[in-house]
Amino acid sequence: MxxxxxxxxxxxxxxxxxxxxxxxxxxxxxxxxxxxxxxxxxxxxxxxxxxxxxxxxxxxxxxxxxxxxxxxxxxxxxxxxxxxxxxxxxxxxxxxxxxxxxxxLAPIATDFVAGFLILVNRPYEINDMIEIVDEENRGYVEDITLRYTRILTLDNTFLVIPNSTIYDRDVKNYSASDERTRVSIEFTVTYEGDLEEAQRLLERATERINGVISGGPAIRLGGTRYPAEPRAFITEFGDHGVHIDLRFWVEKPYLPIEMRSKVHESVWEELDDANVEMAYPHTHLMFDETSGRARIAVERSQNTEAGLPSSEQGTAD
Incomplete structure (x- = not known):
């Protein structure tokens, strides 16, 4: 050495x-x-x-x-x-x-081919928020390989999907070009309340929430422009009340669930001083001569203790 x-x-x-x-x-x-x-x-x-x-x-x-x-x-x-x-x-x-x-390994080869097509067609990119349609799996793209796509879900869990699988599915990309996302919530108000006041109440309660786009230039999607501020539209006269569709835009795609909760809280606070009441289904039970009879069985021992004669013992309507 x-x-x-x-x-x-x-x-x-x-x-x-x-x-x-x-x-x-x-x-x-x-x-x-x-x-x-x-x-x-x-x-x-x-x-x-x-x-x-x-x-x-x-x-x-x-x-x-x-x-x-x-x-x-x-x-x-x-x-x-x-x-x-x-x-x-x-x-x-x-x-x-x-x-x-x-x-x-032919099935694995299909994953590599699908991975190559994903890189070429670019349906999503790393750090984009996507959602697998019909599965409600939403999260951020953490990594894209020739074999699989790895997604960090909003529940802080990793979802690893083979490229051949995700390439054949419908994928929503929430942050490819514009992260602003529209949210829709349906409310039902009673017929006895002020309908116009109900619409103003919903819009006013939504505008004051941080994270909601309260106004400004219209948001353009393709060839259509949508109002940026919250808008409440009457959609249907239902059995229990008038249906109102509240539509608003949030700044980030991961906020819709949080925004829904805040909107409901804000609307609940506004209801105290307004001539508006949220409708809910009522159930009324109606009985008449065609509704049948209720039969009551009386035990013989109970009739004896009550001192009733034997002729009155038995079944009473």
Whole structure:
């Protein structure tokens, strides 16, 4: 060992190290460790340039992962050559094995194809808030890979969906271009109250809530413009009252549930001094001569204790 440390020629030093028991394996481990951390530092160093070129975090992450994977594959092949493995024969074996795995792993391949299509079509991007229609799974996109999409839900849980699955589903993107979201709440007021006052009450109670857009320029969606301030519309004359649809816009897509609660609280406070009453269903039970008769069975022992004659014992209507 002293002789090895005293050598000044790196090639001779490596040859002497290889001749030691287990020396080949030490070099292989060293090459793999250097490749692992070296590729990590390399991707970190070139990330700003790659980001400026692609301008999309999801594509940038995948490109850097592929570069790092390529560096590790090259390191593994180099390490196998150091161990005396014939790389050409290995490639032939890998080709045959790949053909077999292609049949077995066909479902996974569809995930990779769907992941590539997601990157090309861009239905959503990292940090966007999306919702899987019909499942009510809403959250922020944390990561997009060629295999899956990872979502951080509003319940602070991770949802990992294969790309082939999410690509075939309807996805709502709440923050692709504009984070403002419209919310609709239906109220029912009685026919005896002031209908116009009810509409003003709902709009006034909503405007004063932080997070609700209380006014300003109309919000444009496609070729249609919608009023930014809260608006209450009469939608139906129902069985128990008049239905009013209250529509308003919130600033952030994750606020609708919180805003709904605050709107109900604000409306409840406004009801005290207003000629408005919220309707609720009433049930009236009506009985007449066609409703039937209720029969009461009187026990004989009870009639005896009451002193009733035997002729009056039995069933009474």
């Amino acid at each position: 002293t002789l090895i440390l005293g050598q000044t020629n790196p090639t001779q030093r490596m040859d002497e190290l290889v001749q030691l028991p287990g020396g080949n394996w030490l070099l292989v481990i060293g090459v793999l460790v250097v490749a692992w951390y070296g590729s990590k530092l390399l991707t970190r160093f070139i990330r700003p340039n790659v980001t400026r070129h692609f301008r999309r975090r999801s594509v940038t992450d995948i490109v850097l992962r592929l570069l790092r994977a390529g560096a590790m594959v090259a390191a593994v092949l180099f390490a196998l050559g150091m161990l005396g493995v014939e790389v050409t024969g290995l490639f032939l074996s890998v080709t045959v094995l790949s053909a077999l795995l292609a049949v077995i």
